[in-house]
Amino acid sequence: MRKNKQRLHSVLLVMLLALPLAGVEIHGTVKDIYNRPLPGVQIRIAPGGGLLVSNEKGEFDFTVDASESVLELYFETPLHYPEKRYVSAKESTPYMKVYLIPLKLLREDVTVTALNEAEKAISVPFAQSVVSKIEIRENQSETIVQAMQNSPGVHFIGKGGVSVTPSIRGLARRRILLLAAGARITSDRSAGASAQFYPPELVQQIEIVRSAASVLYGSDAIGGVIQIIPRDAQNAEPGFATMNISSHSADQKLNGGFSLKQKFGPYSVLAAMQISQADDYSAAGERMLNSGYRYYTGNLIAGYETEKRSFSLSFLKSAGRDIGKPERANDPAVSSFYPLENINLLNIAYRENTLSANSSLNFSLFLNPNNYELDKIKQSAKQVDIAKNCALDFGVRTTFKKSLDSHLSYQFGVDYYGRANVDMENETWKNGIFDSGSLPVKNGRRNDLGMYATLDYSGLADFDLVGGVRLGTFSRNAISDGVFLKKSSWAPAFFLGITRKIKDSLTLFFNVGTAYRLPSLSEAFYTGITGRSSIIGNSGLKPEKSLNLDAGLKIHRKNIFLGAYFFQYSVRDMIEKFPLNDTSYTYDNIEQGRIRGLELEFQFYPLKKLEIFSNAFYYQGRSTVSEKPLNDIPSAKLFLGVKYWLGRFWSEVNWLGSAAVKRPGPAETAIPAYSVTDVKAGCYFSNRLFVFLKIANLFDRAYFANADPDIPLAKGLDFSVGLNLSF
Numbered sequence: 001m002r003k004n005k006q007r008l009h010s011v012l013l014v015m016l017l018a019l020p021l022a023g024v025e026i027h028g029t030v031k032d033i034y035n036r037p038l039p040g041v042q043i044r045i046a047p048g049g050g051l052l053v054s055n056e057k058g059e060f061d062f063t064v065d066a067s068e069s070v071l072e073l074y075f076e077t078p079l080h081y082p083e084k085r086y087v088s089a090k091e092s093t094p095y096m097k098v099y100l101i102p103l104k105l106l107r108e109d110v111t112v113t114a115l116n117e118a119e120k121a122i123s124v125p126f127a128q129s130v131v132s133k134i135e136i137r138e139n140q141s142e143t144i145v146q147a148m149q150n151s152p153g154v155h156f157i158g159k160g161g162v163s164v165t166p167s168i169r170g171l172a173r174r175r176i177l178l179l180a181a182g183a184r185i186t187s188d189r190s191a192g193a194s195a196q197f198y199p200p201e202l203v204q205q206i207e208i209v210r211s212a213a214s215v216l217y218g219s220d221a222i223g224g225v226i227q228i229i230p231r232d233a234q235n236a237e238p239g240f241a242t243m244n245i246s247s248h249s250a251d252q253k254l255n256g257g258f259s260l261k262q263k264f265g266p267y268s269v270l271a272a273m274q275i276s277q278a279d280d281y282s283a284a285g286e287r288m289l290n291s292g293y294r295y296y297t298g299n300l301i302a303g304y305e306t307e308k309r310s311f312s313l314s315f316l317k318s319a320g321r322d323i324g325k326p327e328r329a330n331d332p333a334v335s336s337f338y339p340l341e342n343i344n345l346l347n348i349a350y351r352e353n354t355l356s357a358n359s360s361l362n363f364s365l366f367l368n369p370n371n372y373e374l375d376k377i378k379q380s381a382k383q384v385d386i387a388k389n390c391a392l393d394f395g396v397r398t399t400f401k402k403s404l405d406s407h408l409s410y411q412f413g414v415d416y417y418g419r420a421n422v423d424m425e426n427e428t429w430k431n432g433i434f435d436s437g438s439l440p441v442k443n444g445r446r447n448d449l450g451m452y453a454t455l456d457y458s459g460l461a462d463f464d465l466v467g468g469v470r471l472g473t474f475s476r477n478a479i480s481d482g483v484f485l486k487k488s489s490w491a492p493a494f495f496l497g498i499t500r501k502i503k504d505s506l507t508l509f510f511n512v513g514t515a516y517r518l519p520s521l522s523e524a525f526y527t528g529i530t531g532r533s534s535i536i537g538n539s540g541l542k543p544e545k546s547l548n549l550d551a552g553l554k555i556h557r558k559n560i561f562l563g564a565y566f567f568q569y570s571v572r573d574m575i576e577k578f579p580l581n582d583t584s585y586t587y588d589n590i591e592q593g594r595i596r597g598l599e600l601e602f603q604f605y606p607l608k609k610l611e612i613f614s615n616a617f618y619y620q621g622r623s624t625v626s627e628k629p630l631n632d633i634p635s636a637k638l639f640l641g642v643k644y645w646l647g648r649f650w651s652e653v654n655w656l657g658s659a660a661v662k663r664p665g666p667a668e669t670a671i672p673a674y675s676v677t678d679v680k681a682g683c684y685f686s687n688r689l690f691v692f693l694k695i696a697n698l699f700d701r702a703y704f705a706n707a708d709p710d711i712p713l714a715k716g717l718d719f720s721v722g723l724n725l726s727f
Helices: 002-021 131-139 145-146 519-526
Strands: 024-034 040-046 050-053 059-065 070-077 080-088 095-100 128-132 154-156 166-167 176-180 203-209 224-230 241-247 253-266 267-278 293-305 309-324 334-352 357-378 383-402 407-432 432-457 465-482 483-502 507-519 534-538 545-555 558-579 584-607 608-621 637-646 649-658 674-686 689-696 718-726
Touching: 050 059, 050 145, 070 095, 070 131, 080 095, 128 131, 131 145, 131 203, 131 689, 145 166, 145 203, 145 608, 166 176, 166 224, 432 519, 483 519
Parallel strands: 024 095, 176 224, 534 584
Antiparallel strands: 024 059, 040 050, 040 070, 070 080, 128 203, 154 166, 203 224, 241 253, 241 718, 253 267, 267 293, 293 309, 309 334, 334 357, 357 383, 383 407, 407 432, 432 465, 465 483, 483 507, 507 545, 545 558, 558 584, 584 608, 608 637, 637 649, 649 674, 674 689, 689 718
């Protein structure tokens, strides 16, 4: 009996001693600085030496002895810099969020959605590139176009300032389809749309397709597609709120903004605001007059997402004021600027994942009432010429996708894009008194309706085939100077792409397709002033139709990526811009334009902390009948860069060299060769704080960036500093 009591006392003593040692649960997630979950991260616990691994969602949990006051956790993965965190075991069920910085990121590892399907970029049968959120941040891009400027095959046209527009493979002026959150962005400016109203700080990713895409998107995609994917609550920075602020010396630009986000189960909401204001910029020791601007942008996104379905509603409001259009002559007595520009972009998107087995249904709708005004002031004549434009852009798109098995899938879609209530008005004022006016376009309207189907088959060994067809019908009409004018037509398009994978390290692709472009309302009907000279519309313009060939190879290994591409585009009835005299231009069709070229891109990590990257292109553009050069074909370019990481600190030097334009197009002028050097540095103090420094045009080179005869000198030496903060 005595022994039994002693044993009982011993058990009770052990139980009492064990009470303070009761386990404490610790939970958390591991993500990278792109806010993507990281599975397979090894987590070492000290003291004690325990080891666990994060699951496929980046989550981890474990129980520790409550007697340990402070634990050290080491997060380790071969692809990221190690992270050390401390946690107090005395906290009740502590939750941790850990963000790791990648050692390297090969560009072809990213996921793209250009074919309406999320897949790795290495697998798509065309040339493409992606500008990530981190690249936008680290490049300190002032506009969407600037964010893409060092991407392979991308250039820009336009007079300068903030309103330049993108060019891909020498195709521009409405031959590049610009999408923002799935909405078509259209402009009546002669150079086309630039999306300068969309702040890069609100962008999650920019996808650039360098192949014709009329099968999926219809008109205006002869030269490719640029898709702006905005941030939302799912892709926002960690924390409840974020703030960014930056300044630039060349134009005394101040830029700042904030965002707030919150998630309630499947519901989420994000509100953001961005403000940018810049004065005239300096170039080669002089101020380029009328190059300053102001932009105010607000964005509100509400979403709902489950495994079965998702829904989002977003509204972006952008107001531009005093947007300058600098002139090459830099004459203080003559100025051109947009005193106002207003964009109101409403997007609705719905996705149903359980419509039937292995199928999904996507629906999207957008509305974009917009307007702008252009003023041209001639002080010597005390004259102001004014052009006013307003329009309602809208569109709807429905796509049904189904996978029949692991190797075969198809999609079918219907889309409609329209422009309504398009008015283009001219006014002339002298000595403050109304002198004359005209209404070149009144109640203009454009209708684009298309049906398409695509098929993806990967049942052949190491081959993936993607094909599609589209039938589009379109019309345009307007009252032009009191006369009702109308044009209508239809056009088919097809696409066939073949991808051949060799040992998962080498991919070959080839694609062939047709594309088309409807002349814009302004090209066909508008006669009046523009940002440079007056323009005379041509109501007899025919639609452009193209045959596009594209081939390339992609070598993709653990620490290296190499891409080489060749293409040829033949555009029948190509619409070219021709000068009539020193002050006016017009549009006309040429029999056929042909553009061919070669592109290279390279990325290499010789060391874990060192990245070397480069891209280059060489293009030729000629009329197949007269052999005369085409407009907008950029000269050969070479871009080189080196980036080095030292812990959380990184630095980069890059160099761009451009050959001279010796044979310009009919509306261009020759320009000399030039080179530009940039230096950048930044530090991720944590996943919540990033600071940066950038010196653009380090040697203050004076150069003309393209062959536009009215373009001013490019921006000179520019110092930029700023920070991003999440809390």
